Amino acid sequence: MTQSPHNQFATDYLNQVLSPIGLVKTRYEIPEPVQEIDIYFTPNATASDDLLSLGLLGRFAQTPALFEPFGDAVTPDQIRDCLSKLFHLHVKLDQRAKQENRSLNEEELPRLWILIPTASASLLEGFAALPDEQNWLSGIYFMPEFYYTAIVVIDQLPPTPETRWLRLLGTGQVKQQAIDELSALPNDRPKTIQRGMRQGIQAGQRLIINNVLRTRLGDLTPTLAALVTPLSALPPQELTPFVLKFSQLENNAAGSQQAQHFIVENLLKIRFGELDAQLLARVTPILQLPPQELSQYLSQLSQISRDQLLERFPEASPSTSP
Incomplete structure (x- = not known):
């Protein structure tokens, strides 16, 4: 069913x-x-x-x-x-x-x-x-x-x-x-309950993100759908700007592109602070990863250093997002 x-x-x-x-x-x-x-x-x-x-x-x-x-x-x-x-x-x-x-x-x-x-x-x-x-x-x-x-x-x-x-x-x-x-909530609960709580909250945020994006854009591209998982892991206060941005998107291909670039740029900004030209130049190559790999890579972003990211995408050239 x-x-x-x-x-x-x-x-x-x-x-x-x-x-x-x-x-x-x-x-x-x-x-x-x-x-x-x-x-x-x-x-x-x-x-x-x-x-x-x-x-x-x-x-x-x-x-x-x-x-x-x-x-x-x-x-x-x-x-x-x-x-x-x-x-x-x-x-x-x-x-x-x-x-x-x-x-x-x-x-x-x-x-x-x-x-x-x-x-x-x-x-x-x-x-x-x-x-x-x-x-x-x-x-x-x-x-x-x-x-x-x-x-x-x-x-x-x-x-x-x-x-x-x-x-x-x-x-x-x-x-x-x-x-x-x-x-x-403080982290003084049993570890199993903490894990269940964290996963439950992420599931709730994943539903919210999906609903907002589908309302604005219709069916999601594989790339945009892959970005929902790393987004849902953010604390609620960090997720709010993304939801506000999504609510302003146009229902067309350009809207999907804007959403994808906005998500990756701001996930990088959360990890590294304000982005310079080198980091901005990596946004498009990151989005070119296969969807499953893209989702996994951004989900692990907190463990990736700036040097590791630049090394992973050495051929990127400076560009700006749409």
């Missing part, structure tokens, strides 16, 4: 963040009929400290869980499709337990968390999904007990440290605020 850009980002992000604390199965298939669950998660028995560091997302992950993220408001049919996957999986687990001559423990049944940016009152009412603010934060709506399902409306979650990992799956300013908060 083809995933939307947001769905692909959300699946990758949850995989990176949850894999240090349990078993993650992405696009998990349920046969007869074949259906795919975006994330099927089973926690490790020893992951309690890491779960706490993930706030509300960690609380969701204390027990077996299915995560179905959406980038837009959902329809009743989409909710029913999610419920169908859950119930088919419950049946499959019950059948497996019987084959093993044991009773299925209720705690083994995964709970479904449907993650959506917004939801209408009629949608929530139609599924009898109600808040439980005595035990949970606002923005979480629980279906009746034996449905094992909750709808999490990301943009309704309070902007607190406990929700930041989930708000990264929101939209617009909600997502950006979460990225800024996560980037500012």
Whole structure:
């Protein structure tokens, strides 16, 4: 099944963040009929400290869980499709337990968390999904007990440290605020969580860059697509000027060329400071690298010295970018 850009980002992000604390199965298939669950998660028995560091997302992950993220408001049919996957999986687990001559423990049944940016009152009412603010934060709506399902409306979650990992799956300013908060966290968390956090933020920024460029330019050239990966690794404050520049591009070949030169020039500027004629002359040769090599080279730019760069492209002649 083809995933939307947001769905692909959300699946990758949850995989990176949850894999240090349990078993993650992405696009998990349920046969007869074949259906795919975006994330099927089973926690490790020893992951309690890491779960706490993930706030509300960690609380969701204390027990077996299915995560179905959406980038837009959902329809009743989409909710029913999610419920169908859950119930088919419950049946499959019950059948497996019987084959093993044991009773299925209720705690083994995964709970479904449907993650959506917004939801209408009629949608929530139609599924009898109600808040439980005595035990949970606002923005979480629980279906009746034996449905094992909750709808999490990301943009309704309070902007607190406990929700930041989930708000990264929101939209617009909600997502950006979460990225800024996560980037500012101290590096005193477990290394696995730090790595998951960093990869999650980069996945979010990659989605933002792709969306802006595609909105302005349509389909990206292989070279421009290759430049997204090194860009997504930048701290959010360094990424902002790039996004502003992209929003001003014309939708034509010249716009793509301008974007490519702007990205490489400014990545070099971040690494080496103001560019002299020698470094400016290397922009075009760098862009002539095959896309995969280009992406890898610029991703490693922080480890490359000026002399190494000049040596790598010795034939470059002084020029200026368009």
